[in-house]
Amino acid sequence: MHIAILGATGLVGREMVKTLEERDFPLDSLSLLASERSAGQFVDYKDEPKIVEMTTSESFDGVDLVLSSAGGSVSTEWLPVAVEAGAVCVDNTSAFRMDPKVPLVIPEVNANALKSHKGIIANPNCSTIQMVMALEPLHKEAGLKRVVVSTYQSVSGKGKSAVEELERETVNLLNTTSYERTVFPHQIAFNCLPDIDDPTVDGYTKEEQKMMDETRKIMGLPDLAITATCVRVPVFFGHAEAVFAEFDSPVSVERAKDVLDAFPGVRVVDQLEDHVYPIQTMAADRDDVYVGRIRPDRSVTNGLALWVVSDNIRKGAALNSVQIAEQLLQDGLL
Numbered sequence: 001m002h003i004a005i006l007g008a009t010g011l012v013g014r015e016m017v018k019t020l021e022e023r024d025f026p027l028d029s030l031s032l033l034a035s036e037r038s039a040g041q042f043v044d045y046k047d048e049p050k051i052v053e054m055t056t057s058e059s060f061d062g063v064d065l066v067l068s069s070a071g072g073s074v075s076t077e078w079l080p081v082a083v084e085a086g087a088v089c090v091d092n093t094s095a096f097r098m099d100p101k102v103p104l105v106i107p108e109v110n111a112n113a114l115k116s117h118k119g120i121i122a123n124p125n126c127s128t129i130q131m132v133m134a135l136e137p138l139h140k141e142a143g144l145k146r147v148v149v150s151t152y153q154s155v156s157g158k159g160k161s162a163v164e165e166l167e168r169e170t171v172n173l174l175n176t177t178s179y180e181r182t183v184f185p186h187q188i189a190f191n192c193l194p195d196i197d198d199p200t201v202d203g204y205t206k207e208e209q210k211m212m213d214e215t216r217k218i219m220g221l222p223d224l225a226i227t228a229t230c231v232r233v234p235v236f237f238g239h240a241e242a243v244f245a246e247f248d249s250p251v252s253v254e255r256a257k258d259v260l261d262a263f264p265g266v267r268v269v270d271q272l273e274d275h276v277y278p279i280q281t282m283a284a285d286r287d288d289v290y291v292g293r294i295r296p297d298r299s300v301t302n303g304l305a306l307w308v309v310s311d312n313i314r315k316g317a318a319l320n321s322v323q324i325a326e327q328l329l330q331d332g333l334l
């Protein structure tokens with residue numbers, strides 16, 4: 001098994017290397033690919049420094065599996081080359097997610113979709129993954145009818161430059177020194193920005209559109225009523241979401257807790273009287289999707305309100321991709 005990581009110096013790429021190592025993914029060789037900017041740098045794998053190479057048309061020769069996270073335009077350019085060279089690609093960008101021929105997969109939810117892959121498998125958006133992980137067990141129980149979600153997304157969702165901008169901006173504001181912003185349209189330190197990805201039609205952003213479209217595709221519910229507001233908050237790692245879900249039939253809070261806790265990769269953390277609920281610092285660097293503040297949605301007949309928190313770089317990106325690769329291997333699809 002020869003694996004290539006495209007975008008190996010990024011937040012997601014580095015986490016992919018770490019995840020392969022932690023889960024002892026069976027591999028014979030690992031190529032670390034990035035742009036010319038970081039060619040020659042080193043990233044450690046199993047305590048050994050491995051050199052990062054610039055991506056070229058020869059980079060995919062002999063590669064069995066590509067884990068890709070270098071941005072949509074890079075995936076559009078290189079993944080067809082990799083597939084042509086015989087590799088199977090798991091892509092973290094939005095480039096292929098809504099292509100009807102490309103499976104969009106969360107292994108705990110729709111692993112079966114992998115069977116129809118034609119070389120490229122898309123990893124969903126980080127905010128979509130954690131929300132669908134919480135919605136799927138409840139949907140199986142009571143039939144999902146409508147979703148209203150507001151997100152509280154960390155800056156790491158926008159890559160390493162965004163993490164650096166929050167760090168520098170915070171330090172500069174506290175020291176009352178000046179700082180030139182390059183990543184966010186406004187001050188992100190001590191602020192919330194309801195503006196993630198580009199604007200689309202009707203006043204929505206692309207991030208909000210992705211959450212709506214991807215949820216329908218993954219859950220196989222093309223007519224699901226769903227609306228989203230996506231907000232960037234001054235948190236480094238981990239996304240939180242307030243989710244209001246309406247169902248066809250009643251589901252009690254106690255039953256919801258049981259089915260959520262029984263679902264692989266989901267953990268219920270919910271004891272408001274002791275101030276116990278999921279928070280980003282709890283979820284960061286962990287694999288699970290944490291759900292709490294589970295209560296009836298008093299505005300509808302069969303509804304629940306949930307608070308969902310997860311590490312956007314792990315289950316939202318690197319871990320989900322490696323789980324897809326493990327599933328492909330297990331099903332003989334690589």
Ligand SMILES: NC(=O)c1ccc[n+]([C@@H]2O[C@H](COP(=O)([O-])OP(=O)(O)OC[C@H]3O[C@@H](n4cnc5c(N)ncnc54)[C@H](OP(=O)(O)O)[C@@H]3O)[C@@H](O)[C@H]2O)c1
Nearest residue numbers: 007009010011012034035038069070071093157159160317
């Ligand atoms: N962060 C998240 O929570 C998250 C979650 C899900 C999906 N994603 C998606 O994953 C992708 C990467 O995210 P990230 O957070 O890891 O970003 P990042 O930290 O900015 O890293 C970007 C990576 O892409 C590489 N790259 C950029 N241009 C390239 C080119 N022309 N050829 C080859 N490599 C190139 C960079 O290499 P250099 O070092 O050479 O610049 C770097 O390794 C994005 O599409 C993002 O939407 C991110």
